[in-house]
Amino acid sequence: MKKAFAKLCLVLVAAMMIAAPQAVQAKELSGDLEIFSWWAGDEGPALDALIKIYKEQNPNVKVINATVTGGSGVNAKAVLKTRMLGGEPPDSFQVHAGQELIGTWVKSDRMEDLTPLFKEQGWMDVFPKGLIKLIGTDKGIWSVPVNIHRSNVMWYVPANLKKWGVTAPKNWDEFFAVAPKLKAAGVTPLALAQNWTANHLWESVALASMGPDNWDALWSGKLKFDSPEGVKAWELMGKVLQYTNADASSLSWQQATDMVIEGRAAFNIMGDWAAGYMVTTKKLVPGKGFGYAASPGTGGEFMFLADSFGLPKGTKNRDNAIAWLKVLGSKEGSDAFNPIKGSISARTDSDLSKYNGYLQSTSADFGKDRVVASLAHGVAANETFMGGFGSVMEMFLKTKNAKAAAMACAQLAQKAGI
C-alpha cells in the first residue's frame, strides 16, 4: 500500500513536471490519452464523434478508447475500481454526475477540482446553475457533464391508445381509472423489466407521490424515509405494481419497450434513451410512431441524470485529459455528441436545429421545468445507498410491505450518511 502510494506520488510529481512547461506552450500535445467509458454498441458512434473532434484538434495524441460494455456501467464501474485502487487510473473516465462520483471518488480524495477549468472556459455561465450545484461540493466542481437525460417519461403508442379508447393519464388516479379496463382487454397497463427498471419506476412514482420539495428534502436528509410521505410513496408503488407484467424480472428494458410498441402493453416508464432506441433501432417517428408525456403526476418536473467525465488524480497524461475535457464541454463537442446519443446538451446555448422533435421538446422542458435529481442513475445518492436500495426493492417486490421497505430505506440512508 505504501509503495503504491509512493508510486502514485512519483507519477503525480512527474506529471506535474511535464505538465508545467507544456501548460505555458500549450497547443502541441502528444503522447496517449486513455478514455474509459461504457459507451459501446448503440452509443459507440456518439463517442466516436467526440473522439473525431479531439483528433482534429490534437493530431499527435494517440487516443486509446477503453470501453467496458454492460448497461448502465455495471461492469465498467467494477473495472474502474480495480484500476483506481491499483494506482493505474485512466486519463479520464465516464461517470454518472452527482453523488455516484462524489460519494465514491471525491470523498476518497482521488479526483481533481475542475473549478479553474470551468472558470477559464466560461462554463460557469453556460451550464445551468442548478446543474453545477449538483455536480459539485463546497470544495469544488468534479466533472464535466456531457449530456442530460430525463428519467420521468412515460411512453405509449398513440394509435393503440385510440384503439383501446384511453388517453395518456396525467396522474396516477387517472391511471388507476383506465388500468382495469386495459387489463380486462388483455393488455398489460404498464410494462416493467428487470430490477433496475423497478428502481427507475419508483423514483417517478415517489416524485409524484411526495412532490419535488419533499423529494429534495429526502436527499438532503431533512425528510426521513420512514415519514408518512415516505411510506405513502411505497404504498403507491405497490398499487402501481399490480398493473405490471409478471415476467418483468427476465426482461431487458428494451423488451419492455417492445411490449408497448407491439401493443402488448399500454405504457412504459423509462428514461429518454428509450426515444433513441425507438428512433434509431425501431425507425419510429417521435409523436406519430410513439408518444410521450411526463410520467403521471410529475408534469412540470424534470428528473435528470447526466453522464460526465472527471479527471482522476495521478493520471499519466494530464494535459491530454484536460484537452479532452475542453472538447466535452464545448458547444461543438456537445452538439456533435448528443443528437447521436439521443440526449440533450447540458449547455444552455446549444444549436437546437441539430436535434430531433423529441429532443427539442425535452430541451424546452429542461429550460423551464423544476429540475430534480434521479436516484436510480446516481445523481441523488451515493453508491452505498444505491447498492442497498437494489436489495430493498427486491424485498419489496416480493413482500409488497410498504412500511418495512420505508423503514429499511431509512436505515440505509443512515448508513450511507444522507
Next chain:
Amino acid sequence: MREATKDRLKAFLTLFPSMLLIAIFVYGFIGNTIWTSMTDWGGSGSLAINPEKNFVGLANYVELFTGFLGGGFRQDLVNAVYYSVMLLAGAIGLGMFIAILLDQKPKGEDVLRTIFLYPMALSFIVSGTIWRWLLAPQGGVNILPTYVGLEPLSFQWLSSQAAILEFNWQNLFAVFLYIVSFLLILVGLFSMKRNPLRAMKRWLGPGIGIGAATWLFGGMLPEALFMEEMHGFNMATLGIIMATIWQYSGYTMALYLAGFNGISQDLRDASMLDGASEMGYYRHIAIPMLKPITISAVIILSHISLKMFDLVFAMTGPDNAETGHPALNMYLTTFRANDFAAGAAIAIVLFLVAATFIVPYLVGQYRQRRRG
C-alpha cells in the same frame, strides 16, 4: 539417525516455500477478511488511499442475521441451502443412474461417456447464457410441446414469483429443531432392522423427544427476528438447478463409473450365483462399496454449490432476490455498494458454512489414515 534428520531437513526446505505462500496468501488473507468483517469499513470515502476503519466487533454479523437490511442476505442464504440440497440430490441421483446404465456396457459406451461428460468442459458463463435462452418465458423449453401440437407451457422458469416450503425466519430455532428431530427419526428407522434397541436409544428416542418438545414448548423459544419474514424455496431457482445438474451429473457419472469398473468381476459373478438380481447387486453390493466416492461427490458438489456465482449471474443477473445467492450478494455489497466490512462478513459466513461440510470430512480422513 543423521541420515534421517538430513532427510527431514530436506523435506522441510522443499516444503517451506509453499508453506510460506499458503500461510500468507490463504490463511493470512482469511485472517485479514475476518478482521475487515469486524470493522466499519464502508460508505463514502471507503476507497481512499488510507480509508478510515474502526473496530465494531460482531455488529456486521448481527446486522446480517437480525437487521432490516439483512433481509436480502437471509433470503439468499435460504436459497443457497435449498439449492445445495436439490443439486446434490439431482446430480448424484442422475449421475448414478447414467453410470449404472453405462455399466451395462451398451454399444458405443465410450462415445456416450464423452457426451455425458462434455457439459463439464463448458464455462458456467457459456452454459448459463445458453440456459437463459432455453428458459426464456416465450421460447425454448416452453414452446417444445407445440412441436407435437400441444399448448405451449407458461411456466416462468427464471422469473416465477411463487415459493414453496416457506417458513418464518422468526421461528428459525424451532425450524432447526424440527429438522434435527426429523433427521434423527429417519436415521433411527433405517437402523431399526439391524439393531432395534440401539436405534431406539440413540436415534428414535431423542428424535421424537426433541420434536415433541419443540411442538409443545416451541412458543418459548426466542424469536430470531423482530418482524415476520417469510423465506422459502423460490420456483425461479428451478431453472438454475436444472442447468447446474445438467452440467455436473456427467461428472458424478464419471466418478461412479470409475468406481463400478474398479469392482472385480468375480464379486459380481459371485453375487449373481447367489441369486442376486441386477437391482440387488447395485443396491446391496456396488453402491455400498462406493461410499468413499459418494462422500467425495457430496463434498465437491456442496462446495461448488456454495460458491456458485457465474451461473446465477449469467442466468438471472444481479439484484434478483428470487434466485439470489450469498456469493453474488457478497460481490455486489463489496464492489458495487463499496461496503467492504459487510461484504467481508458475508464471505466469512459462507466460509463457515462450507467448512461445516469439509472439516468433518477432513477429520474423518485423518483418523482413517492414522488407523490404517
